[in-house]
Amino acid sequence: MRVLAAMSGGVDSAVAAARAVDAGHDVVGVHLALSATPGTLRTGSRGCCSKEDAGDARRAADVLGIPFYVWDFADRFKEDVIDDFVASYAAGETPNPCLRCNEKIKFSALADRAVALGFDAVATGHYARLADGVLRRAVDADKDQSYVLAVLTAQQLSRAMFPVGDTPKPEIRAEAAARGLAVADKPDSHDICFIPSGDTRAFLGARIGIRPGAVVDADGRKLAEHEGVHGFTIGQRKGLGLPGPGPDGKPRYVTGIDPDSGEVRVGSAEELQVWTVRAERAIWTSGAAPDRAIDCVVQVRAHGGTAPAVAEATATGLTVRLREPLTGVARGQAAVLYRPDSAGDEVIGSGTIAGTESAAPLAEAR
The missing domain is CATH 2.40.30.10 (Translation factors)
Structure with a gap:
């Protein structure tokens, strides 16, 4: 098969591409440029898709002896992932951007272009297993990514490959080292890739602005004020702007968010x-x-x-x-x-x- 290997610049996608080569497929590597300012998106283990990542992906492709390209998906990523993320928080929701990236970018926009160019499948470094159209959890439960892949349709799964899902992460790193891949010890990316600072509230505040509201209890009594519902999520315990626990001495949690009125309701753990x-x-x-x-x-x-x-x-x-x-x-x-x-x-x-x-x-x- 002709396989397009999505290479993020990390160890998992590099080994996934290598395994696709070993399986006898005609493999081409591609790195997705998802940011209009890629130089700003890598801070240690935070962020991804930086110039550093593109360089790491290219060097891995060179070691594997496969062609390599960089495709610009920055506009599509902003529209389908970042803008969706901001709008969802503004509506009082708590989105997972990895879900939308997989659904809209890696297995839609990228896969569509791959098929148009004559490729049969897209291989990624996701930790999940796929056989006969059945998506399963990865062998490494701590790294399992089947949750963020469950938004894929049967058609999208039919042209997907997850070569590393049957192997624990430590063995993947050992395999990368044995293959001479420089990314063998590269730290995993954490948090949200397009928020390298890790400060989600500041990122959202800069885009949504101040929308004052009240923090209230189950009876509607005002306990505090806030600058926007985007700073809260269901189950949140810290950063509520409250002086202490509830009257019963127990912690209070966010139990409800109303984006229209701006009210953030708090209550006990049982109310969650x-x-x-x-x-x-x-x-x-x-x-x-x-x-x-x-x-x-x-x-x-x-x-x-x-x-x-x-x-x-x-x-x-x-x-x-x-x-x-x-x-x-x-x-x-x-x-x-x-x-x-x-x-x-x-x-x-x-x-x-x-x-x-x-x-x-x-x-x-x-």
């Missing part, structure tokens, strides 16, 4: 419990929505816990009724469904969380 999740934009990895309610395991954030549940397709997305409560469930994140009889490894589908309910409809079924 969610039993029903409603999601929009459902994507089913099989290509078709189930015609009945299905048992599943649901994950509601990239590094969050999971819970057994029953999911059902709806006219606008899907509804997930939990058998155990989850906390910190925020609008804008993805609800990713895994098949329970596969040890929770196999992805069934996903949807973008649009709302939650605290009632416990399946409490008696536990």
Whole structure:
């Protein structure tokens, strides 16, 4: 097959490209220039897609003996990922930009161009497994990225390759060193790639501006003022502008965000419990929505816990009724469904969380 290897400049994508070469594929490496000012996007382990990263990717391609190109996707990235991220926070949501980058850039814009140029598949360094159209968790549970890949359609998965998903990360680094790849010890990127400072609140504030509102308790009593709902997320405990814990001496958490009124509601940990999740934009990895309610395991954030549940397709997305409560469930994140009889490894589908309910409809079924 003709394979386009997306090379970020890190160790995972370099080894992924190397394994594609070893498998006998005709491989071409490409680095995506996602920033209009790439020189500013690498600070140690923060950021990505800098000139340094492009250089690292090119040197890895040279070692592998494959052609290498840099493609400019900065405008598309700004529109589909950065602008979407800012608008989502302004609407009181908590988006995951990696989800949108995979959905809109790597496996849409990039894959579409690859197919147009005659490539059969796009290989990336994501930690996930894919076989016969089935997306599964990676062998290395700590590095698993199936959650941020669950937004891919059956068609997108059909032209994707994840060569490193069956190997623990330490072995990937050892393999890179054995191959003579200089990125073997390069630090992993952390946080949000287009916010190298790590200060998400400042990044959003500069783009959204000050939109004053109130921090209130469950009864609507004003406790403090804030400069914008973009500074908060469901489950947040610190940075609330409150002098101390609640009247009961226990910590207070963000339990609700109203972007229209600007109110940020706080309450106890118990008030964070969610039993029903409603999601929009459902994507089913099989290509078709189930015609009945299905048992599943649901994950509601990239590094969050999971819970057994029953999911059902709806006219606008899907509804997930939990058998155990989850906390910190925020609008804008993805609800990713895994098949329970596969040890929770196999992805069934996903949807973008649009709302939650605290009632416990399946409490008696536990």
